[in-house]
Amino acid sequence: MSSLELKNIQKFYGENHILKGFDLQVQDGEFISFLGSSGCGKTTCLRIVSGLENQTSGTLTMGGEVISHPSNNIFLRPEKRQIGMVFQSYAIWPHMNVFENVAYPLKIQKISKSEITNRVMETLKVVELDGLDKRMPNQLSGGQQQRVALARGLVARPKVLLLDEPLSNLDAKLRQKMRHDIRKIQQDLKITCLYVTHDQLEAFSMSDRVVLMNNGVIEQIGTPDQFRTNPETSYVKEFLQ
């Protein structure tokens, strides 16, 4: 668990200016949602935090340590960042069963077998998948695959958990339950979370604070209450309607 600081993050894809100076401070154990319509830069921002992409300029600090700063040639590779991520497509490895999928991050750390078994089983219990550890991914429902992805993201006790539109492939009823479950797990484990979504309901019902983005720029950062009582720009007002 760790705090996070993004300072004047800029991102270009060729001529395309995707992030135009992104500033954000995340407290230890905070749940932050990036909200915005598609193409506003929220996923790019998440990928920059993960290290899967590097910003063009700006500083990224995690737990007080600078992990990426292009002008000083600092870049901590994604596999060294101790970050968990849940992808929109779940990214469950189809050739491994549930146990192997969840155990993979621990296997890389060369932890002993018995310890791996304990921690995987424990994590599977947290995401309510106990008993399904021998199943192959194609024998799981969408919601169950989602939970496997979540378990895999949590099992190595990452400093930060990133979730990229994790619920968009689920049906409405399941989505409601998962919203509740993810929030509860996050609060129980007190893990710092960045959550990308285009769904207002998701953002406002789960988060400590919401970052509303538009066209690579932050329109407003605040608690759900602050958005309701005090929308800062006309875009925010329009978006919330």
Added chain:
Amino acid sequence: MMTLSNKNKYFLLIISFGCFIACLYPYLRLAENTLTLNLEDKGLLFSLQRVLNNSLTKKAMLNTLLVSILTSIFSVVFATPLAWVLSRVDIKFSKTWTTLFSLPYAIPPFVGAIAWINLASPSSGLLSKVIGENVLDIYSLSGLVFVLTSFFYTYILLSLLGGLKNIDSSLEEAARLSGANGFKVFFDISLPLLWPNIKSSALLVFLASAASFGVPALIGSPGGIYLLTTRIYMFQKMGSLNGISAASLLSFFLIFLAILIVFIQQLLNKNNIGSVVQGKSSRISKMNLGKNQKLVQVILFSLFSILFLLPIMSITFSSLSKVQGVFSFSNLTFQNFSHLIFEMPEFLTSVKNSLYLSVTVATVSVAVGLVLSYIEVRTNIFGRTLVRSIPTIPFSTPGTVLALAILLSFGRRMGNISLYNTLFLIGIAYFVKYLSFAVRTISDGMRQIDSSLEESSVLCGATFFRRMVDLWFPILRSVIISAWFLIFMPCFSELTMTILLTGPGLETLGTLLFQLQEYGDSGGGGAASLCVLLIGFILMINFVIKKISKGSYGL
């Protein structure tokens, strides 16, 4: 589904029956010929035993298996790390490297055999002159496997690169965020996901090696290493009835091998892991090389030099040499080329024949393929899927076997007509062999197009033929063009089948090259010059295809 008038239905049925007969009848004749094998008038069983117990035959079978297995293994071992470097490591010029390493795919392997004989024949090879005689011997089993591998690894490389492009990138990203470095991600995630690609392309390499003729004929036979294909060729050239029957018998071993491979392939396809929700593929983060960039570039360059540059340079050098193997400026000349082009009448004949055959066969195959695809995709005629499956039988049959079967079935006198020693017979062989390309490519394209397009043109009053010409042809134009080139290219430099069917005046580029190398000018300058011309032409066509298709076809 389209309802068709009876007249049109009969037309479709006649075309497909014609194709079925062309594809299947040869196998009957092959079987018949085997059964008439009668050595020393002692009957079939005795003759079968005699042929099978022949130590040369046994050796040929073993060699075929050994060469095919080794070539498949080495191809996988070489192509897999190469595919990883080309697609997942941040190397400079990665696109250029990918094109360069894919090039051998477009070049007929027997050209490579000629180049390597030039380089590494034990006494007169260019390399042997540099590092000493009798160190390298290309006329050996390892030489054979080496040359085959240096071409067939591309089957695996291209299949892997295609697969790596289609893997949902989040699967690999998830592994990186789990703490795995680039190398480990490839081993734990990408490679297991690509197992089906590796297995099926390795089987393809196996089949291609077992079916190869040019390389074993040029490299194996002089060293006394015979494969089934070269044995069949020898038996057939004996000309006697028993020789042909023995050739037919050996053919069945190759057919059996091909069936086995296709069967295994289908078995493997069944056990595929089901795909899970597909995500969008975003930019793949490539492994950073840092200081090792130069080292990797040097390694890639050396590999490319050995595989491609060295052989090309050796034949170019040969083609420009007055006296072979002498390194001096005064030895440079264009007379090999001028001799070939202006003084050798077979050259112009072979260019004419090759162009005529490949253009005609590609055009006819595409036209027939269009009709057959229409039957499969747009009608409800009983048994319509056969038009797709039957042409795959001759396609997966080794060329030597197919040519023999076609010679036996269409080469004999039928009434007053004899197709023996005609271009037409060679054309039939090409057509039967490559029809499958046309049917598969075009019917896949046709499937993508909504049936309402055709229905509306029917309502406009367009007849069946008008619809083919006005609707299907223009809509499928790019697919049809690519199918055309897919058939044109292998036909243009075909050797394996042509060598069994050719005769005086029927030289093609492939057979002329083979003859020049085998019996022709002792200097070797003629064969080398022809190789250079052939490679130049193939690369040019490849470039044109790539330009026309804006990069979707060609290497």
